[in-house]
Amino acid sequence: MKKFLKPLEPLLDKSLNAAESFIHTHRKVNFFFGAVFEAFDGLIRNPKETAQSPPFIRHNYDVKRFMGAVLVALVCGWVLPAIYLYGWQCVVPKLIVSFIAGVFIADFLWVIIAREEHIAEGGFVTCLFIPAILPPQAPLWLIGLGAALAIIFRNILGGVGNNLVNPALFSRLFLTICFPAFLVTGYQMPLIGTQGIHTVPQGLDAVTHATPFTAFKTSGEVASYLSLLLGTTTGSLGETCRLALILAGLWLMKVKVANWRVPASYLGSVFIFSVFFSLILGKTVAPPFFQLLSGGLILGAFFMATDPITTTYNQTAKWIFGAGCGFITVLIRDFTTLPEGVMYAILLMNLLAIPIQSLMVKIRYRL
Numbered sequence: 540m541k542k543f544l545k546p547l548e549p550l551l552d553k554s555l556n557a558a559e560s561f562i563h564t565h566r567k568v569n570f571f572f573g574a575v576f577e578a579f580d581g582l583i584r585n586p587k588e589t590a591q592s593p594p595f596i597r598h599n600y601d602v603k604r605f606m607g608a609v610l611v612a613l614v615c616g617w618v619l620p621a622i623y624l625y626g627w628q629c630v631v632p633k634l635i636v637s638f639i640a641g642v643f644i645a646d647f648l649w650v651i652i653a654r655e656e657h658i659a660e661g662g663f664v665t666c667l668f669i670p671a672i673l674p675p676q677a678p679l680w681l682i683g684l685g686a687a688l689a690i691i692f693r694n695i696l697g698g699v700g701n702n703l704v705n706p707a708l709f710s711r712l713f714l715t716i717c718f719p720a721f722l723v724t725g726y727q728m729p730l731i732g733t734q735g736i737h738t739v740p741q742g743l744d745a746v747t748h749a750t751p752f753t754a755f756k757t758s759g760e761v762a763s764y765l766s767l768l769l770g771t772t773t774g775s776l777g778e779t780c781r782l783a784l785i786l787a788g789l790w791l792m793k794v795k796v797a798n799w800r801v802p803a804s805y806l807g808s809v810f811i812f813s814v815f816f817s818l819i820l821g822k823t824v825a826p827p828f829f830q831l832l833s834g835g836l837i838l839g840a841f842f843m844a845t846d847p848i849t850t851t852y853n854q855t856a857k858w859i860f861g862a863g864c865g866f867i868t869v870l871i872r873d874f875t876t877l878p879e880g881v882m883y884a885i886l887l888m889n890l891l892a893i894p895i896q897s898l899m900v901k902i903r904y905r906l
Contacts, residue, residue: 671777
């Protein structure tokens with residue numbers, strides 16, 4: 540990114556300094572958007588803060604820079620493709636409601652009570668996940684409730700940097716238990732940019748369709764791999780265009796925000812276990828490539844399982860964490876009535892991350 544911006548560096552640097560001065564001199568603007576600006580600023584420019592005492596480690600990544608990279612990847616990975624596939628009338632209102640309910644209401648009240656300086660950028664990342672993991676026809680009130688619950692769960696479970704489980708997935712689990720009908724029947728075929736002005740934000744004009752995995756379980760139908768890759772089939776709002784998610788995830792790994800071991804072990808284990816069970820049980824088990832390209836696996840593997848807070852930090856433990864996610868995903872998909880297993884797999888492995896990490900440390904240092 541820096542090489543691309545090199546010719547524009549003087550103008551960009553001047554503009555960023557002006558924006559930074561404006562934000563810091565306006566208290567309300569800094570309260571709401573100060574952390575987000577610092578996240579994007581840290582992604583483009585090196586952080587200004589330096590260590591004042593040893594040990595001095597030369598590394599230009601901090602939390603702000605990390606969050607900025609995730610925000611950019613999410614926008615490119617699911618927001619822009621979803622706007623093309625479902626229309627801005629379906630996507631933009633959900634994003635607005637998610638940010639208002641999650642960041643500007645729930646997080647705002649929490650920050651006021653906790654007497655913090657400003658709203659953390661992590662709230663924007665969490666609220667950006669909520670519409671992505673819900674059906675396109677999910678009503679706006681469900682989006683707002685999910686975003687608010689995700690922020691509340693995040694803060695109750697330890698706050699930014701101390702989450703026990705992924706707050707967005709935990710919120711979706713809560714919604715699945717309380718409002719199952721909305722999360723089972725709210726899927727529609729993408730409209731590939733053909734929506735007219737008459738289309739309502741929730742997509743109620745569209746016809747509801749079964750997801751690829753539900754169709755496989757009911758009739759044995761296997762969707763086209765190309766349609767699964769390009770996003771021209773049903774699914775949650777942010778999981779359908781898997782090609783964009785893969786490219787965004789690879790960029791996160793390139794800039795070392797996401798550790799490649801987790802998605803590699805997650806996707807690899809799904810493939811291996813699906814091949815193994817297919818050889819034993821035949822066509823009752825979904826084909827390996829169909830498993831890789833269906834449901835929320837790509838979104839979960841690159842963006843949720845790689846969360847450094849809720850996963851392990853030991854490199855060997857990351858392989859175990861990803862493999863555990865893959866094994867649980869295949870078991871739930873192929874041997875239960877649930878059509879999807881990614882959410883449950885990641886949440887279960889989040890709970891096991893600390894014991895796995897502790898075990899690996901004891902083995903490594905022979906404690």
